Structure formats: C-alpha cells, structure tokens
Amino acid sequence: MSSARRISCDECSRADVLRAVAGRGLPSIESGMPAPAGTGLTRRSFVARSLGLALSVYGLGRLQLFDEGIAAAAGATGQASPILVTVFLQGGADSLSLLYPEGDPLYRKLRPRLAVSGGAPFAEDDRLRWHPALGPLAELHGEGKVSVLPAVGYDHPDQSHFTSRHFWEVGATDTGLLTGWMGRYLDAAGSADNPLQGLSLTGSLQPTLATAKVPVAAIDGPDQYDFWVPGVWGEVEQRMLDAIGTLGGAPQSDPASRAVANVTAQADRLRRQLAPFAGDDAIVPTVPYPKTDDSFPTQLQGLAAMVGAGLPLRCVALEAAGEYDTHAGQAAALGPALSTTAASLLAFQRDLEARGCADRVLTLVWSEFGRRARENGSGGTDHGAAGTAFLIGSRAAGRQVGEFPGLAKGLDDEGNMRATSDFRAVYASLLEQWLGFDAARILPGAVKLGRPKLVA
Amino acid sequence: MGLPVYGGSFGVAQAERLLWRAGCGPRQGEAEALVKLGLRAAVHALVHPGPERFVGPAPHDAKGRPLAPGDAWGHDHCWWLDRMVRTSRPLVERMTLVWHDWFATSNDGVGSQRLMLRQNALFRSHALGSFEALLLDVTKDPAMLLWLNGTDNSKDAPNENYAREMMELFTLGAGRGAYTERDVREQARALTGWRNDWKQGRGEYNFRFERGDHDAGTKTVFHKTGRYDWHAACRLCVSHPAHGEFLVRKLWSYFIPTAPDRRTLAGLESIYRHGRQVRPVLQAILMHPELHAGPRMVKPPVVHLAGLLRRIGAGITTTDWAWIGSLSGQQLFYPPNVAGWDDTRWLDTASYRGRWIAVQRILHDRKLDPEKATASPDAHAVLARALAFWKEPPLSDGTRAALLEFARRSLADANGQRWKQRQYPVLLENALRQLIAVSPDLQTA
Secondary structure, X not given: OOOOOOOOOOOOOHHHHHOOOOOOOOOOOOOOOOOOOOHHHHHHHHHHHHHHHHHHHHOOOOHHHOOHHHHXXXXXXXXXXXXXXXXXXXXXXOHHHHXXXXXXXXXXXXXXXXXXXXXXXXXXXXXXXXXXXXXXXXHHHHOOOEEEEEEEEOOOOOOOHHHHHHHHHHOOOOOOOOOOHHHHHHHHHOOOOOHHHEEEOOOOOOHHHOOOOOXXXXXXXXXXXXXXXXXXXXXXXXXXXXXXXXXXXXXXXXXXXXXXXXXXXXXXXHHHHHHHHOOOOOOOOOOOOXXXXXXXXXXXXXXXXXXXOOOXXXXXXXXXXXXXXXXXXXXXXXXXXXXXXXXXXHHHHHHHHHHOOHHHEEEEEEEOOOEOOOOOOOOOOOEOOOEEEEEEOOOEOOOOOOOOOOOOOOEOOOOOEOOOEEHHHHHHHHHHHHOOOOHHHOOOOHHHOOOOOOEO | OOOOOOOOOOOHHHHHHHHHHOOOOOOOOHHHHHHHHOHHHHHHHHHOOOOOOEOOOOOEOOOOOXXXXXXXXXXXXXXXXXXXXXXXXXXXXXXHHHHXXXXXXXXXXXXXXXXXXXXXXXXXXXXXOEHHHHHHHHHOOHHHHHHOOHHHOEOOEOOOHHHHXXXXXXXXXXXXXXXXXXXXXHHHHHOOOEEEEEEOOOEEEEEEEOHHHOOOOOEEEOOEEEOOOHHHHHHHHHOOOOXXXXXXXXXXXXXXXXXXOHXXXXXXXXXXXXOOEHHHHHHHXXXXXXXXXXXXXXXXXXXXXXXXXXXXXXXXXXXXXXXXXXXXXXXXXXXXXXXXXXXXOOOOHXXXXXXXXXXXXXXXXXXXXXXXXXXXXXXXXXXXHHHHHOOOOOOOXXXXXXXXXXXXXXXXXXXXXHHHHHHHHHHHHHHHHHHHHHOHHHHEO
C-alpha cells in the first residue's frame, strides 16, 4: 500500500543496471577510431549539468538548451499554462483527525482513545484545530495559500475504497466511466504528441489521468528515464533509441499489441522530453525537502524542477506519503504520514516560490472518503463518508469551502460525516477558474454543480 | 449445458498461447509436445498435473548463495519467480498467482515474509481445488488476519475490514446489489473471535480462535438470521445467488481479455455450482474458442519475465528481479492494494521501462563482445541470429519491418570504416535481442 521504495540490493548496484556508466561496456579503441564514448551520454550529462545551474539560477526561460522534442511540445502548449497537481491520500484519511473538532462536545465521546490534541487553532472555525503534524499546512493557510474543505464528498456515499476512489478519479458517481476526469480534460485540451501533459509521478499511471486519446506518462522521477542495453553504444545506440519510436509506430492488427505499441511510442517521446534530467546531479532543489524513505518528497522535488524548467506539464498526479486506511493503530500511523506529507508540500510550495513559478501551480490534496466518527475497538476507525481536502497554492482562494457539519447533526444514519461540499463541484471550479475550460465538456451533469470560488 | 470448444487447428502457435495463458510460457519443446497431445488432452494434462518437478539448477543470488525467501528482502519474489521458471506444473503456479491477486495481501501490511510464504503455500495447495475450502482457509490465514485486521475484530470491538473485502472483492463484487452496509456490519460480527499474540523479537504468532472474543449473538445477513460464525460467514457468501457469476467472470478475466457471452457465462456457472470446484471451470475456459481464436492479451510483467527465462532455459542467478519487478509494476507479495493488480493497466511509460530493464538484466550476463564475435554485416542475418537467441519467437510483419529498418540503418552507418564494419553487427545483435523481447509481439500472447 505504501509508495515507499525499499531498495536494498547488495548485488550489482542498482545504478549500474539502471544507467550506463561512462566508460563501461565500451570496446577497446583502436587507432584512428573516434571516441565512441556515449555519444548521447556525454551530451546528455553535459546538458543535465547545465540544466542544474539553469534551474537554480534562471528558473524559466532556458528552453533553448533542451532537446528539440521538449521545445516543440512546450511551444505547442505555451509555457505559461497553469498546472494542476493532485495528491491522493490513499486509504481514506480520517477527517476528524486532520482538522479535529476539539470544540465539539461529542468528539471525545466518539473518540475516547483517538481524540487528537495539541494542534494549532483553525482560524476560520473555532471548533476546529489542525492535527499537530499538519503544522506546515497551517503555516501556508496563515499566508492565505490553502483552501480547506472540511467535509467534502457526495450524496449516497459508497464505503468501498475502490468504488469511492473510482468516483473521485473519474469525476462522477459512475462505476462505468473508464477515463479519469483530468484525462478527459487532456483529451479535449491536450495535444497528440506530448506525454508530459499528464504526468503520474507514482511509478504507475494514476487512473485520474487515464485518457482515451492523447498520450500521458508515468515515471518514478524525471532523472530516471533512460534506456540502454549492455554492449550497445555509439551510432548503433542512437539508432536503437530511434527504433523504439519506430516500433511504437509499427502497425499492429491486434488491440493488445497496439496497446503495447502505443506505450512504446509514449516511452520514446517521454525519453526525449526528459533527456536533460538524466544523471545524478540534474535536479537541484532550491530549498531542503524532508529526508525520508518515502519517495513523495523526492517526487515533488523533481516536479518543482520540471515546472521550473518550463516543461509542458498540465496535470500531474501523485500519492501522498504514508497510508491512511487506519483500521488499527491509527494514532501511531497518522502522525508520521501526515508530517512527511505536509512538510513535503510546504517545501514544494517554497521551492516553486523560489523558482518564480508558484503562480502556475495549484495542488489538490484528496482522499476517497473520511472515516467513521466513532472509533472501532482496534485503536482505529472504519470506512466513513465525507473527507477532508486541501487546495494549496499561491493562487488558491484560501477560504474554507463548505463547513464542518458538527457531530451532533452532521452524521448520517451510519455514523459517518455528511458532505458539505461536492468533489464534482470542486472539479468544475478547477476546470473553469484554473484551467480555463468549460466544465460541461468534461464532467457529467456539470450544469447542476455548484462552482465554489477556489482561485484568487 | 454444452460449452463451446475450440475446433480449429491446434498447432505450435495455439499451444504456445495456451502455455502463456495457463502458465508462464513454453520451455523449448513444450509447445510441440502439447501439439502431439491435441487440445483436449493438452488441457487435461494442464489441469491434472503430476507431482511437481523442478527443471534446471536451483536459484541463487549473485554470489552463488542460496535464496533466503523467509528472511532477506526481495528473496521472496525471486523464490517464487524461480518456481514459475522451473516448475513442471505451470497452471498450478499461474493459479497461485491468480489467488495472490484475488486475495491480494501485501507484506507492506503483514510485515513477515514467512507468513506471506505460508499464505503462498495455501494458495498453491488450493490452486485448482474447491473455492469454498480456499475461502475458509484464507479467512483464518495469519497473513490475511493481519492484513485485513481479522485479529483486531472482536465481540466488543468489531472491525469491518475483512467482512467488507470478503464480499466486495473475494466473493460477490461491489455495485451489484448483492449486499448492504448492514450486511458488512453483521458479517463483521460473525467473523469475530480470531486472536494472536505479539512478542518483541518474535513478532505476530499464536493465531487462534477464542470463543470468548466471538460475538455469539444472532446476526442478520442477506435477509437470513442465525448465530453465525466465521464458517457461516464464508458459506453465506459462496451460497449467495450472486456469487457464481462473480467467480466465473473474474476467473475468466485472468485468461481471456474479452467478456464471456451469455451462453458461456451460464455454462460456466452451472459447472461451478456443482461443488464449487475451480478445476472444471478452468478446463472449460482453457478449451474455449475465445481463448484460442480471440484477441491477444498483455502478459503480466512477472509472466513476461518468467517466460523469457523459460524460453532460453535460464535460471535465477541474481536477486535484482525483486526491484526490477517493482519497476515493472509487479513485485510479488506486494500487490498495490487489496484489490490486487489492475490487469487492464499493466502498460504505462514507467512499467514499460521496468520491462526494458528486466530484459536488459537478462542480456547483461549474455552480451556479445564486439572484440570476439564475428558477425556477417547483413540485416536479415543479424536479425535471424537475434531471434535464434530467443528461440525463434514469431513476429508480426510490422515489428519485423521496424527491426529490419533499424538493422539496415545501423549497418549503413559502418559504411567504409573497417572497425565499424566489424563491430557494428555485434552491437546491432545485442540491441536487436533487447528490442525483440520488449516488442508488442513478446509482451502479448
């Protein structure tokens, strides 16, 4: 369930297998033979090194250094287009801990063992306090850069992880929809040759980005997308890399083979786009990020570098640090998970600010549902209904959307919190106010949805 | 009820596909052997395998030491991959993988490779048998009890985790109106009573049923009322009228990418209803015309890799396969969540690179040295040699044309320079081996 990568191999080192190391696997050189050493590699690492400098010094505007593929794609979408990032808290994060209702008389009754304490007050509602681990978000909220949705959900909430998550991913309470809501936006507004427009940084494609037409990408990190083969170098290697694209374009009569060909073509294009990031020193953050085994802060760090470099990103999906399906041992699990997540998000915001591109990025933090108001007997909580979401960014309106419904009247027949805002209305506002796109073309029933003010 | 049976020709191509779907691909000569048997006998042999034999040398790490699957990180993955590669009972391993995905338990939540291996043995022993017996054993399996909080669920403190997933993911399916939120709560009560102990240094142990922790009161589940316990909870699920269709549809989906038609569905359900046995349902699926004449299927990453190793008769000589599995989107014993891997989403740009690295790792130990090898500078000949390395997999015209174009261009680059003329064919052969193994043709079957 966790996105942490546990890598501990004592064998041929991971770096050796993943990357061609200069000088390795090269033939002995006979006289008169031009140095074959990594035709692409040398240039690539050169560019990468320049880019590291470019990122920290210049931020935007060094596109001429890049691979022609990036330049073309960036030109197609325009570099100043807004970017929407989503961060998924997997498992159903407990709203009554994230912003806990210390001022609600029922809170300690329902949560005798799990009631949180010691957090800072939430300035917009004196019943609520921030979980102590969410201090970094409270700080940003104080600067007007966080909109809080204390009870977001939908009517007739489904308590299955997979069904509820699916609803949020497709942007409708429809189990049959196969494309993600951001995927449909990209199908309508994106381009046919830019996989970076929809980028999943979790190492596999987030369903929220699933498109029907245009390419999207999944990577672990921007500095890790290269392809090499033992005993292949020089001109042959360049030809081989080109052949990946040719294979991706080769006609295939069968749907499954075509699907493999399509992803091959996307991998080829993405490799060209990310070539400047290959190498160990290509990404230089402007601020420190949390040091942890979890890959979330590193992913955000890479993302900030990509935004800063003007890569043609539009929609990005990540999973937060930690795991939120806290059926047992909730108190011990939640603190570290929230702490890493919030500290990483703060670092990301500061990094974007230092790079001068914080105005281009909004980040929606969401979970598939909140949890049952009454704690269970395992020191945990079972699946609930309305959850908490945050919208973070310099351009976020910074005002609460919907209010905390209270524990006396705000629970449904099953003891779960009722929603006071609808996730589909949030999407409609993001599409229109942030991405500048008619929500009716993306979201079923968009006409009837509200449009909370989300963007300043 | 008669189910359709494939009646077309059963040659090497059909036998290869059968071995991919019902196992991890053919070893040399296996497809030919199945062709000799004919379809019916071939399927019969797959669903009634003899005692397990392992073909080839035992697995080891890069330093030649035996694997420690219960203890060392990643060795669990490699240990199972080795069974897939060397087994003489391919369908048993493939079904073990199916059950691992069906009752998806992750060591991320269990925290004990030994308990995960114990669960793996359970899946293997029930691979082709009674689903009801499997469900009962899974329900009290220690890894599952930890994963879905079974031992946290007690009379005074019910925990719904297992009750919900048992119905949603294991037996009935969500969104079909088969159960209500109330059924979830009542089933959770029925499932109370499992306990275990924990000790520093020993971890979780002593899994047992404690009568005192079980809620012995009456429960109402699916409109029936009784003093249900965990046995009853399982039986209520498998005797639910919506269970049969759920099971056969889901089982079918692991072997055939298109949905079964109504007649097939009814036929499979009626086979299953008779004793809730998996073997006869599998037998019918494996002989179905949709499997043999229908569209191709994307291989799961671990199957793709195991099949490449089987093809060239290679064994496990490194534990790199664990992290490479993770990059490819399938690290065994670590499914992404309790719903298992999403078989409709094996392919994305990250997992494509993971598969590339898997092939690269195979070739790492087998690369041709341009100083030593002698190769003729002819595109067709180099491609033929690269195909021979993989034991002559068939290629589509589109793939073959793309590879030949690459070969011709690379050889043309050498034009006039003697060292290039000598070395480029070798570099090209190394590259072609890689491209063949990641081509659409070898990632699907």
